[in-house]
Amino acid sequence: MPDTEDTWPEPLYSVGPAKHLHAIGVVSASFNAFEESMFHLFAFHLGRAKLPDELIKLTYFQYDDARRLKAIRAVFDEYESEPVVIERVSELIEYFDWASDARNKLLHAQPYPSPYAKMSGRLHLAKRASKRDPTLLYISPDLATLRDVADKINWGKIACAGVVIYLRYGRESKPWSLSPYTLPGTLARPEALELEPLPYNSPTP
Numbered sequence: 001m002p003d004t005e006d007t008w009p010e011p012l013y014s015v016g017p018a019k020h021l022h023a024i025g026v027v028s029a030s031f032n033a034f035e036e037s038m039f040h041l042f043a044f045h046l047g048r049a050k051l052p053d054e055l056i057k058l059t060y061f062q063y064d065d066a067r068r069l070k071a072i073r074a075v076f077d078e079y080e081s082e083p084v085v086i087e088r089v090s091e092l093i094e095y096f097d098w099a100s101d102a103r104n105k106l107l108h109a110q111p112y113p114s115p116y117a118k119m120s121g122r123l124h125l126a127k128r129a130s131k132r133d134p135t136l137l138y139i140s141p142d143l144a145t146l147r148d149v150a151d152k153i154n155w156g157k158i159a160c161a162g163v164v165i166y167l168r169y170g171r172e173s174k175p176w177s178l179s180p181y182t183l184p185g186t187l188a189r190p191e192a193l194e195l196e197p198l199p200y201n202s203p204t205p
């Protein structure tokens with residue numbers, strides 16, 4: 001039976017409100033599934049072209065995120081003939097780029113002590129500007145923002161899976177299917193999470 005009074009890691013130490021950290025976990029899990037689905041998008045046409053699975057994997061996974069997205073775009077520019085599919089894949093690439101940026105800003109950050117931690121309803125995070133720039137930048141999302149990011153990443157995952165399913169089955173005769181497979185609707189890139197140069201300052205009551 002679950003321990004409903006479990007307060008770990010408090011009171012030994014605090015890394016932020018439990019519900020906010022739960023939302024961060026959902027962001028991570030949803031992004032990982034989205035990332036896997038993007039690989040299947042990359043692999044679809046190459047598999048149809050009879051490239052060996054091992055070569056497809058070696059090609060894709062040696063790239064960083066930016067080069068993977070360029071590789072997906074290049075594959076669909078070369079092999080895809082349906083304009084609406086090319087458009088949807090292009091939107092997915094932009095959407096995944098947003099998801100990767102949001103995920104990295106949240107998961108590569110660390111909690112920092114804030115005098116407003118208890119009363120602000122926010123998770124206070126600090127992150128280095130880049131791998132080569134140790135300057136700390138700050139972000140203090142509330143719970144609604146974190147859940148919105150997780151929901152949007154999850155929708156990207158679903159949309160990507162929908163495109164893959166359409167590619168595999170949507171253009172073939174399916175007498176056994178009760179309804180046709182169709183492409184997901186248009187995807188708009190969400191607004192980026194912004195890092196701030198200074199820590200969160202609670203508004204004056």
